[in-house]
Amino acid sequence: MASASSPSVSSSTSSFSSSSSSSSRGTLALVSRQWFRLAYGTITSLDLSRRQGISASQFVSTVSLAPNLTSLQVALSGTDLITDAFIALIAQVCPRLECLSLFDNLRYGGAEHHVWTSDGLDSLFRRRTQLKDLSLACSPSVTHLPASISQMAGLEQPQIFSRLIVNLPEEIGGLQALKALHVNAPRLTALPDSLSDLSNLQELSLEGCSDLTSVPEAIGQLLKLRAFHVRDCSTLRSLPDVVFSCTTQESLDLELPNLARLPESMSHLQSLQRLIVDRGFRALRLPTSFTLLCALEELTLDVCLQQLPEGFETLISLRRLELKCSELTHLPSSLPQLSLLEHLAIVGCDQLVSLPDTIGQLPALRVLRLDCLENLQSLPDSIGQLQQLRSLSIICCDWLDVLPESLVHLSALERLEILYCVLLSSLPRGMHLLTSLQWLKLSDCPGICELPNSISFCKALECISIEACHALTTIPEGIRHRVRMQCSSGW
Structure with a gap:
């Protein structure tokens, strides 16, 4: 084992990790075999991922020292590839194995040598009937799953990745x-x-x-x-x-x-x-019965809608809503009836020009993300009424040239992110009122030439990240030590 990097192993009390340095690669090889055996005796999990693979003899010598091994990950590549014989060895020398991840990344990616076939899986399925978790990224030589998979009576969570399998065996119903x-x-x-x-x-x-x-x-x-x-x-x-x-x-x-x-x-x-x-x-329409899903807590829609279905506000359990509807022209004023809504993301709604004034009445909203709204021209003043809002992201809103002054009344706001808003020329005055603000990021906003002095009095502010805001020439003295700046400005 000295020629390869050390395997990563774990137990309830200790772990060994591989390292890139030559000294650490040889560490396990220098330890006496007796101590090595005692240490490996407690191991239940072993990761044999490595750059240049592992030979069959190395594999046997390693796992034979770990009689309590229940979890094994093999993700080999390079010259020592996974073969049917190698898989058969796993079946023979790991008697207590419950979790197996078998990935030969070169094989799955289409390398020339195909050495792992359905026969190898058959030998595994016939011997390791107590496996519970099985992850397989099959080589191109695996053309089918053997019917013997039905013998794995304890299998609970298989994950199968294969480029050539055209069907699953009927025997899978026996699991x-x-x-x-x-x-x-x-x-x-x-x-x-x-x-x-x-x-x-x-x-x-x-x-x-x-x-x-x-x-x-x-x-x-x-x-x-x-x-x-x-x-x-x-x-x-x-x-x-x-x-x-x-x-x-x-x-x-x-x-x-x-x-x-x-x-x-x-x-x-x-x-x-x-x-x-x-x-x-783009051609899908939502049925009218959609609004009867009264237990729904998380909803993501990327459909062809100009408006949300009538009765949308009856989804009273909704906590997370993501709208990615390029034809959407407006949001309903009844949004505040979603009284439990905590996360609202409006993404790629190119036809949306404005947000309803009632958006400020969402009592539980903690995260608001406005992303790729190419025609959004303004934000309502009511946005400052979102007293539970913790995170606000405004991204790629090409026509947005000003932020409402009411933004500074977001007393719970911890994170403010403004990216790729090319017409935006300034931040609101009174930034010191954002008493909870911890993180501010500005990126690719070429119209912003200064930050308000009031930002120096944001007591909770830990970091300001500024990237590609080339017109920004001055930074208030009181916050320069908190600024991470990546742009060619002259301040």
């Missing part, structure tokens, strides 16, 4: 302990009907499955399903209505650019707390 299934497989074309047999499945995640054309109706039989996430599945144009009828579902994450509709039946999702409809839904 009765399965709680979460994560699949990223661009050539996957279908899911097995046996998914309905996974009676304990709580989370199903499909990501990057660009050839997937359908989801089976059988998913409606997953009575314990709490979270369903489908992202970057570009061929998928519809989901069965049963997906939107599961009364136990708490999280629904959809990033499907070709999805045509959401059904009215989604009102049945009475336990739904998190809904993300994101990226590319």
